[in-house]
Amino acid sequence: MKGIYLKRIVGGFVILAIIFGSIFLLDFCYVLDDDWSRIMWHSFYSQEENIDHVYIGASHVYTGLDPLAMDELNGGNNFNLSTPNQSLESSYYCLREADRLNELSHVYVELGYMTSTLNSYKEETVITNTWRVTDYMKPSWNKVDAVMKMNTVDYLFDAVFPFLRYREHAADIQWIKERVAYKQGDSYKNYQYYDSGYGAYYEPKGDWSTTTVLSNLLQHIPRQPEEMVMTEDAQRYLKKIILYCRERDIGLTLFVSPVYELHVYATENYDGFYNSVKEIADEYHVPFYDFNLVKESVLDIQHKENFMNLNHMNNTGSALFTEVFFNIVNASPEDNDGCFYGSYAEKMSETDPAVYGIYFKETTSDAYLYKIASNRTGNIEYQISFYPLEGDGYIGQDFSENALFYLPVGWSGTVVVTWRLAGTDTEEVLAVSL
Numbered sequence: 112m113k114g115i116y117l118k119r120i121v122g123g124f125v126i127l128a129i130i131f132g133s134i135f136l137l138d139f140c141y142v143l144d145d146d147w148s149r150i151m152w153h154s155f156y157s158q159e160e161n162i163d164h165v166y167i168g169a170s171h172v173y174t175g176l177d178p179l180a181m182d183e184l185n186g187g188n189n190f191n192l193s194t195p196n197q198s199l200e201s202s203y204y205c206l207r208e209a210d211r212l213n214e215l216s217h218v219y220v221e222l223g224y225m226t227s228t229l230n231s232y233k234e235e236t237v238i239t240n241t242w243r244v245t246d247y248m249k250p251s252w253n254k255v256d257a258v259m260k261m262n263t264v265d266y267l268f269d270a271v272f273p274f275l276r277y278r279e280h281a282a283d284i285q286w287i288k289e290r291v292a293y294k295q296g297d298s299y300k301n302y303q304y305y306d307s308g309y310g311a312y313y314e315p316k317g318d319w320s321t322t323t324v325l326s327n328l329l330q331h332i333p334r335q336p337e338e339m340v341m342t343e344d345a346q347r348y349l350k351k352i353i354l355y356c357r358e359r360d361i362g363l364t365l366f367v368s369p370v371y372e373l374h375v376y377a378t379e380n381y382d383g384f385y386n387s388v389k390e391i392a393d394e395y396h397v398p399f400y401d402f403n404l405v406k407e408s409v410l411d412i413q414h415k416e417n418f419m420n421l422n423h424m425n426n427t428g429s430a431l432f433t434e435v436f437f438n439i440v441n442a443s444p445e446d447n448d449g450c451f452y453g454s455y456a457e458k459m460s461e462t463d464p465a466v467y468g469i470y471f472k473e474t475t476s477d478a479y480l481y482k483i484a485s486n487r488t489g490n491i492e493y494q495i496s497f498y499p500l501e502g503d504g505y506i507g508q509d510f511s512e513n514a515l516f517y518l519p520v521g522w523s524g525t526v527v528v529t530w531r532l533a534g535t536d537t538e539e540v541l542a543v544s545l
Contacts, residue, residue, distance in 0.1 A: 137274040139294060140287045145243045147173075148194045150302045151317050152247035155192060155209075158316075162213040163187030167205050168221030169197040170319075171368035174423040175221075177433045178316040184437040187216065191317030194243040196225075199348035200232050201244045204257040206352060210359065211253055217362035219440070220352060224367075224384040225422075227345040238266050246273060309419055321425050325418040328468025329543045330377045330484075339383035346391060353395045364440050365392055369402040369432060372413050373468035374421040376484040381455040400439055402432070404452045407462070410435045421468075459486040466491070466530050469543045483514040483528055490533045499524035518545070 151173070164187050166172050172193035181189035192205045202220060209215060230237045241261040248254040262270040269276045280286040293299055304313030311321035341349070349365075356363040365388065375381050385401055392399035402410065410431065417428030424432060439447055452458040467484040474480065485491055492512055498504035500523045507516060512533070518526075528541045 134272065134274070137272075140290055141274040141277040141280060143277070143290065144294075144299075145195070145246070146304055147313070147319075148243040149247050150304045150313050151192070151194065153302050154313075154316060155190060156212075156249060158188070158190065160188045162190045162209060163216040164189045164219065165206070165209045165213075165215060165217075166191045166193065166219045166221070166317075167197070167202045167209075168193050169223055169226050170195050170423060171223045171370070172221045173317050173319045174321075174419070174425075175368040175429055175432050176436065177314075177318055177429050179314070179318065180430065180433045181437065184434070185441070189316065193221070193317060194240075196236075196240040197244070198226050198230075198232060198237055198240065199345050199352065200237075200261055201241050201257075203348050203352050203355070204248075204253060204261070205244060206355060207253050208248060208251075210355075210361065211251065215359075215361050217364065218352075218356055219364050219366060220349075222349075222365055222367050222388055223370075224339070224378065224381070227341045227388075228339055228384055229342070231342065232261070232344040232348075233263055235266075238262055238270075242270060242273070245270060311419075318429075319423075321419050322427075323419040323425055325371060325415040325420055325425075327544050328371075328373055328415075328421075328541065329545065330373050330421055330468060330470035332377055332470060332472045339378055339380040340387040341384065341391075346387070349388075349391055350395070353391075353397055357395075363397055365397055365399040366436070366440070367401040367403055368424070369405065369410065369412050369428075370423070371415075371418050371421045371467075372465075373470060373484050375403050375455065376459075376467055376486075377470040385455065398440070400447075401451065402436070404455060404458055405435075405439075406450055406452065409439075409450045462486055464491060464532060466528065466539070466541055468541065469526065469528070478517040478519050481516050481518060481526075483530075485514065485530075492531055492533050494529040496527040496529070497524060498527065 164181065164185065166176055166178070166189070170193065173191045176191060178189040178191050190209075192209055194201070197205070206218060209218075232238075238261065241257070245254060245258050245261070248257065258267070258270050277286070297303070298305070305311070306321075309321045309323045311319050311323070314320045353363060367388075378384070381403070385404070388401075389399060407413070412428055412431055417424055417431060419425040439450065452461065464487050465485065467486075469481050469483055471479045471481040483493055489512055492510040493508065493514060494506065494510045495508040495516055496504060496506045510531070523545060526543050526545060528543070529538050530541070531538045
């Protein structure tokens with residue numbers, strides 16, 4: 112009798128081994144990994160020392176803060192637990208995972224507007240981005256809860272069994288060969304990251320390293336919320352993060368990393384977002400620092416050489432920001448008094464006249480409306496010249512305060528904006544490639 116039961120138990124384990132082995136094999140053959148997230152999570156779980164300070168959020172975190180420099184500055188173990196397009200819902204489960212395995216001293220949550228103002232957390236783009244978190248979490252009840260809460264019924268099987276996301280490649284032998292060959296390579300086996308587009312590497316503890324420099328000051332706005340405020344989903348999960356830290360006596364600071372000025376200006380109502388975050392921070396008495404409102408005398412970062420693109424810093428910018436960030440978050444409110452503008456509108460009015468670039472939005476017509484971004488709505492005159500890839504260049508507008516122009520969809524070339532303060536002869540030139 113005992114022999115029968117033993118055979119059944121052994122048989123059950125064999126069946127489970129076959130099932131899990133088959134799932135592993137299918138994932139290996141079909142899944143296109145998110146390299147950054149996979150390597151970052153491996154690095155997180157490989158930490159031998161307790162993580163004291165964790166920085167959570169989207170790509171602004173891992174491109175903006177250097178955890179090794181932070182180790183030197185605060186004497187603790189610092190880690191960037193950040194993934195691309197990380198929503199506050201994902202941030203909440205990242206926080207729980209970090210707290211599950213460490214005795215956290217302080218949590219820093221980044222609140223870039225792009226992940227907090229646009230989407231419902233039940234939209235496909237947000238749900239699929241949560242897989243950058245749950246795909247690489249180790250098994251735990253936190254992972255189970257994250258998968259169940261962050262996926263709708265329509266996406267649950269894809270979340271649990273990643274290979275199902277690639278069902279259209281079921282009979283695609285070339286796809287399988289490419290996945291297998293890549294995963295058998297040294298870079299994959301050794302958790303090495305390289306982004307050829309930006310020449311970027313993974314550095315220890317979640318740090319993106321690149322020396323690429325921003326070159327073209329053109330901002331494309333594919334989609335913009337009707338109201339530039341935090342969505343109800345984002346507000347709910349920000350409050351959950353605050354309460355979680357409060358209940359466990361974990362220090363918490365909210366912040367926004369600096370981006371290039373054109374990127375902020377193009378929102379056309381950045382103060383709406385800033386005020387919606389500040390309202391919650393004030394309600395719960397949580398420190399909040401928006402470094403897009405920091406004064407130039409405190410952080411002189413608005414130069415192209417500090418950014419790799421309009422939305423992210425490079426190594427030079429990260430080094431500047433990391434040190435100032437440390438000084439600000441560790442100073443008293445009295446010491447920080449006067450370090451920030453009270454609003455973006457105040458910043459625009461009090462800084463010297465400047466032109467930041469050009470931005471445009473997609474329309475349903477055959478032409479796009481372009482706008483020259485400047486912190487002055489008057490008293491600046493623009494001469495706008497167009498140099499198409501094919502044909503001769505021409506002046507489309509002589510000096511005028513008009514900052515708007517149209518170009519046909521698909522137009523390629525260079526737009527040159529020559530600008531000056533009204534009534535003066537000193538000119539500056541901005542060339543933008545389209």
